[in-house]
Amino acid sequence: MSAIERLTPERAKAATGYFARLARWNVYEILFWLALAGMYFVPNVDLVLMSQIFIWGLFAMSLDILLGYRGIPSLGHAAFFGVGAYVAGYCGKFGWTEPISALVLAMAIAAVVGWLTGKLVQRVTGVGLLMVTLGLNLILYDLVHRSTDVTGGDDGMQGIVIAPVLGLFRFDIFGRTAFWYALIIAFILFVIARAVVKSPFGLALVGARENPRRMIMLGAPVEGDVSRAFALGAALAGAAGALLTQTTQFVSPNTLSFQRSADVLVILIIGGTGRLYGGFIGALVFLILRDWLAAISPVYWYFWIGLLLVVVVSFFRKGLLPSLETLLNRWKPSKADGPTA
Amino acid sequence: MSSILTVLFNGVAYGFLLFIMSVGLSVTLGMMNFVNLAQASFSMFGGYVKVTAMQSFGVPFLASLPIVFIVIGALSIVVERLIFRHFYNTDDLTQVLLTIGLVFMSIAIATYAWGGTYQRIDMPSWLTGQRDVLGLTLETYRIFLIAIGAAMAIILVLGLERTQLGAMVRACVDNRRVAGACGLNTELIFALTFAIGGGLAGLGGALSANLLGLDPNFPLRYLVYLLIIVSVGGMGTISGTLIAGLALGIADVMGKYYFPQFGGFVIYVLTVACMLWRPHGLLGRQT
Numbered sequence: 001m002s003a004i005e006r007l008t009p010e011r012a013k014a015a016t017g018y019f020a021r022l023a024r025w026n027v028y029e030i031l032f033w034l035a036l037a038g039m040y041f042v043p044n045v046d047l048v049l050m051s052q053i054f055i056w057g058l059f060a061m062s063l064d065i066l067l068g069y070r071g072i073p074s075l076g077h078a079a080f081f082g083v084g085a086y087v088a089g090y091c092g093k094f095g096w097t098e099p100i101s102a103l104v105l106a107m108a109i110a111a112v113v114g115w116l117t118g119k120l121v122q123r124v125t126g127v128g129l130l131m132v133t134l135g136l137n138l139i140l141y142d143l144v145h146r147s148t149d150v151t152g153g154d155d156g157m158q159g160i161v162i163a164p165v166l167g168l169f170r171f172d173i174f175g176r177t178a179f180w181y182a183l184i185i186a187f188i189l190f191v192i193a194r195a196v197v198k199s200p201f202g203l204a205l206v207g208a209r210e211n212p213r214r215m216i217m218l219g220a221p222v223e224g225d226v227s228r229a230f231a232l233g234a235a236l237a238g239a240a241g242a243l244l245t246q247t248t249q250f251v252s253p254n255t256l257s258f259q260r261s262a263d264v265l266v267i268l269i270i271g272g273t274g275r276l277y278g279g280f281i282g283a284l285v286f287l288i289l290r291d292w293l294a295a296i297s298p299v300y301w302y303f304w305i306g307l308l309l310v311v312v313v314s315f316f317r318k319g320l321l322p323s324l325e326t327l328l329n330r331w332k333p334s335k336a337d338g339p340t341a
Numbered sequence: 342m343s344s345i346l347t348v349l350f351n352g353v354a355y356g357f358l359l360f361i362m363s364v365g366l367s368v369t370l371g372m373m374n375f376v377n378l379a380q381a382s383f384s385m386f387g388g389y390v391k392v393t394a395m396q397s398f399g400v401p402f403l404a405s406l407p408i409v410f411i412v413i414g415a416l417s418i419v420v421e422r423l424i425f426r427h428f429y430n431t432d433d434l435t436q437v438l439l440t441i442g443l444v445f446m447s448i449a450i451a452t453y454a455w456g457g458t459y460q461r462i463d464m465p466s467w468l469t470g471q472r473d474v475l476g477l478t479l480e481t482y483r484i485f486l487i488a489i490g491a492a493m494a495i496i497l498v499l500g501l502e503r504t505q506l507g508a509m510v511r512a513c514v515d516n517r518r519v520a521g522a523c524g525l526n527t528e529l530i531f532a533l534t535f536a537i538g539g540g541l542a543g544l545g546g547a548l549s550a551n552l553l554g555l556d557p558n559f560p561l562r563y564l565v566y567l568l569i570i571v572s573v574g575g576m577g578t579i580s581g582t583l584i585a586g587l588a589l590g591i592a593d594v595m596g597k598y599y600f601p602q603f604g605g606f607v608i609y610v611l612t613v614a615c616m617l618w619r620p621h622g623l624l625g626r627q628t
Contacts, residue, residue: 073434120617127376127433128620131572135613138565142606258565262441269438299452306445310424313439317431 023198032277033187040179047175049291053283054182055243058189060268060279062236067265068273069197070229071209075130076137077237077264079117082144082256083110084238086151089251092160099162099246103185106242107235114234118227134258141256156252160245171247178247189239194276196232205229206274266305270312272319281321343477348598349591354483356590357490358552362545362563363570364497364582365538371514371577373429373531378440379420380542381560381567382447387413387543388550388559389451392460402465409547410540417539418532425535426528444560451557462551486548493541497579510534514577569612575622584623 039050059081066072084106091102121132144151151157164170169177196202208215208222215222245251254260263286271282289308293301316323366380387409394400394408424443428436468482501507509530512520521527546559553559566589574585589608596607615623 067434073437075437124617124620126620127370127572127576128616130433130437131568132613132616134565134568135609135616139606139609139613142603142609146602146606265434266438266441269434299457300449302445303449306442306447306449309438309442309445313431313435313442314427317435 019198019200023195029277032280036183036280040176046291047179049287051175051178051182051247053280053287054179054186055240055247056264056267056283056287057280058182058186058243059237059240060264060271060282061190061193061276062233062240062279063264063268064273064276064279065193065197065205065233065236066229067268068275068278069202069205069209070226072226072229073130073265074133074233074261075258075265076133076135076261077233078256078258078260079137079140080110080114080234080237081241081244081260081264082140082253083113083234084241085245085251085255086144086157086241087238088242088245089157089160092162092245092249093157097161097163099165099181103239103242103246107239110238110241111231111235114237115227115231117234118230121230122223122226134261137256137258137261141253141258144256145253151253154253156250156254158250160249160251162246162249171249175247182243182247185239185243189236190276193232193236197276201225201228266309269319270308272321272323275321278319278321282319285320346477347479348595350477350479350487351483352591352594353587354486354490354590355552355594356587357487357494358545358549359566359570359590360583360586361490361493361548362542363567363586364579365535365541366567367571367574367576367578367582368510368514369531369535369538370571372510372517372534374433375425375429376433376436376440377425378437378564378568379443379447379560380538381564382444383413383417383539383542384546384549384563385447385451385555385557385559386416387546388460388555389455390543391547391550392455392462392555395463402468406544406547409543413543413546414536414540416543418536420539421532421535444564447560448557455557457557460550460555462555464551482551486552489548494579494583501579506530506533569608571622573612573615573622575624578622578624581622581624 036054039045040047059077062080063074063077066074066077087106087109088099088102091097091105096102096105117133117136120136121129124132145153147153162171165177165181169181171177171181197205204215204220204225207218207220208225212222241255244255267282267286268279269282270285271278271280286305290301290305293304297304312319362384363380365383366377369375369377390409390412391405394405395402400408420443424439428439464482468485470481471478472481472484473479474484501510509520509525512523512525513527513530513534517527546555549555553563570582570585570589573589574581574583592608592611593605596603596605600607
């Protein structure tokens, strides 16, 4: 087999240059993360709520890999979150109290589950795909919910012990350690996810989202990429689940519920897909709004969440972040080059 | 032996209920490719309209059913004209999210209007109690449900196969653009189908209220079942929806009766297996 065009050093250099340009950090990104870290110093800020926002943001970002970059809508993403949460819970319960290695283990197991899910669904599309992912989520929920003697059932798992992070920082009731732990883990995983989506692999995912047939013609392993995208998304979701278990020292079947799968989709859509930041923005808006609405109208807050959803899909069809970008780009001359992903 | 038949009978009655609730969703999904999860909310409102008609206005049970059909049918036309028709050209996910948003809103509205508790439903005496049929002791109300469900299924199939509106609907399901090019007013046909489907969903809700319980969380409880029926049966087919509805009803009742420890597990596994085997549903067309 002969290559159609030889990969000369010049061409390789041009390609590397393209990806390097794609991966460059801009000032808004740096400001965004500094602002999140800065929240710690805002007086009277609810640190527990903030760490919840980081966890949900990371979780929504993991769905973004699948939905935003590969175009696979999953109605069962909480399954991976729950796998991570339970793995971290078992670790804490049976003596593996060191949090960071437990988190890595949770990610690895969630990645395997995700990879297998990807293998299973890589040929299904459309409503069938929604139903299979939803069904797998419901099966897992039912299993965990019913195996009372193994998982604690509805009451959740008690007696989870988490050692201080790096042996220095104990998880305190004010959520100070939880804040920094969740933020730093979320940031590290964000950097990894960012590097992946801006690599040739990320570009192949976007290509398969736009036109799978053409990507097959180009020789891209489209079906294998689906499993790999599922594995990556599941690993990140598992990390978010493990973070929730470790910061709250508790895990219940709630982590696997359909409600959570729907909520994470809502968060991502509010924020906007295909940007990685959409999940974090969406989590910020959704959780703060939910906290506030639940306080002012404890019975009817669902009405407002529903209305928010209807308004977002009606008027900001791509989510808040992309709509904002369009607005900004209208003011300043376009300097876009290459495909935006 | 007789216990198996009784359980089977209960499953069939439940299956017909699920069929009535989901048939409109299946036809509109097949015709406009519109994923309307708010169908479950139409069912819930149907239940509430029946309760209000019976308790506040003293309407007898049988007379309340056509009222429910008309009120919910009219409501679905309003919703379709005001909101849904702007979303026909969007993707599945947008439609799912839009209608989930509407489901959330409908739950809050129902809580506001009728309170968050379960509704008490007084059935007329001729529909309560049990009867002996062919040596089996069966609940009267379930016999009534099977009779109504079977009648509905026959009317719908005949209506779709034999009437002019049915032919127009089939044309639109097959190919909406060509049907429009042949001079059919596809928007009108769709609005009518939508109204009939919505009215049926309301009817299903009204009929189910005293079996399944009626409270504002009704849509969330039955949403997944409606989705399973529609996707397993194949969109746009009435017979597929009927088969899937009956199968799900029987599997659910039998599963809960004989294997209570597994719960919904059996149904979900069967659904996933079915979707992997035939992604377009049992009777769905491969496109």
